[in-house]
Structure formats: C-alpha cells, structure tokens
Amino acid sequence: MELQDELTVILHKPITRGSADTVTELKLREPSAGEISKSDQAAKRHGSSIAGELMLISLVSGIELPFVEKLCARDYHAASEFLNAFFNVPAKAEDPASPS
Numbered sequence: 226m227e228l229q230d231e232l233t234v235i236l237h238k239p240i241t242r243g244s245a246d247t248v249t250e251l252k253l254r255e256p257s258a259g260e261i262s263k264s265d266q267a268a269k270r271h272g273s274s275i276a277g278e279l280m281l282i283s284l285v286s287g288i289e290l291p292f293v294e295k296l297c298a299r300d301y302h303a304a305s306e307f308l309n310a311f312f313n314v315p316a317k318a319e320d321p322a323s324p325s
Contacts, residue, residue: 237297253285253304263284
C-alpha cells in the first residue's frame with residue numbers, strides 16, 4: 226500500500242494562538258530522519274512516547290509545540306495515525322531476478 230506524502234487534518238476544535246490567530250487545520254507531511262530523531266529525543270527526555278509524537282506533529286506541521294499540545298484527542302489521533310504509518314513501512318524486498 227502506498228503512503229500519502231501529505232495529509233491535511235481539519236481540526237474538530239480549532240486552536241487559538243493569540244488574540245487574532247486561529248489554527249483550523251494541520252498540514253502534515255512525511256517526516257525527515259532528523260525530525261524523527263528530535264521526536265525520539267523528546268520522548269526519551271520526557272519518558273513518554275506521546276511527548277515524542279507531539280514533538281513530531283509540531284515539527285512536520287510548523288505549529289509550535291505549546292499549541293500542538295492543545296489538540297483535542299480526535300485531532301491528535303488523526304495526526305499521530307498518519308505519522309506512525311511511516312514507522313511501519315516494510316523494507317523493500319529484493320527482486321530475485323536482479324543481479325547481485
């Protein structure tokens with residue numbers, strides 16, 4: 226199954242940043258290796274895989290962490306499910322007909 230490169234999550238509960246800025250959607254993309262590393266460091270530092278997932282959502286969406294932490298459960302789950310799919314990608318099998 227082919228993974229989506231990007232996903233836009235329309236927020237069930239928009240996030241207010243300041244007096245005039247409201248976030249109504251998260252635009253997510255495939256994370257880079259460096260972003261995965263940073264989220265792993267956050268998970269280890271806080272002793273929580275959720276802390277790592279929140280960091281990764283922040284990094285790939287461009288929304289600052291304190292605001293990502295305000296996501297409702299449904300929006301967090303949608304973002305997390307999309308990003309976690311990249312961790313379950315099977316290694317590409319070698320073609321037995323190709324020369325070694």
